[in-house]
């Protein structure tokens with residue numbers, strides 16, 4: 001792998017590379033940031049860089065060490081909690097048993113702990129002891145969505161590296177070889193989470209499929225009368241668990257309608273549906289406050305108001321503002 005294969009996080013890449021070149025590698029790092037921003041990918045490339053026999057700004061991808069890492073088969077790279085379950089004391093005992101031994105073939109050992117906040121209290125205590133006297137030939141990389149969920153005594157012994165969501169422009173650039181309508185949608189619906197955008201494009205995330213479904217439902221709401229609303233109620237009752245996303249998709253749709261009505265088509269997200277946006281735009285009340293209204297409905301549902309009542313209000317409001 002190469003640093004350039006991970007989108008964004010440029011400052012982090014630079015500082016990790018610098019730490020190797022200046023011989024200032026810490027014994028423990030804490031990578032903190034939301035799911036899907038590249039923590040694991042960068043941890044893996046950093047581990048590869050640490051073990052590569054010819055490292056120079058990028059791992060060489062040719063030495064025997066790189067080849068083993070690329071096939072997940074290097075005896076001095078240990079990935080703990082690969083599946084993101086909880087980290088038990090037994091898992092930490094395995095780490096402790098290996099960390100005080102000499103590396104098998106490299107000059108150091110690297111440990112990546114995925115979802116480090118999932119350490120049980122006993123595991124965390126065991127781990128803390130290792131952190132207090134870390135062997136000089138080991139590097140540990142803890143990954144977490146939130147460092148507040150770890151023992152402060154662990155956090156204070158790690159070098160913290162904070163990951164942020166990647167900008168839309170960076171994701172766009174990274175996905176530039178794909179169909180442009182798809183990229184536009186994935187960039188906007190992924191909210192700066194690169195992995196989510198990639199998954200949307202290769203079909204491992206069904207947000208874009210849901211978008212199509214919600215647009216159809218919105219069209220039905222707009223085109224049906226209050227007497228047939230009970231059919232639509234059933235749809236929303238079935239989709240209770242996804243209501244956040246459904247309302248969000250509808251809000252983005254309405255926002256696009258407003259852009260189309262104001263001759264700002266270039267700002268729309270749902271560019272592949274311009275004709276339908278225009279049709280809905282012609283129906284929309286000019287002084288509609290529906291986006292604010294929908295936002296409130298979404299908040300109310302989160303605060304456990306009567307779900308059916310909230311949905312009924314929403315359906316009636318949409319029909320009223322799109323006559």
Ligand SMILES: [Zn+2]
Nearest residue numbers: 052060063066
């Ligand atoms: Zn190499």
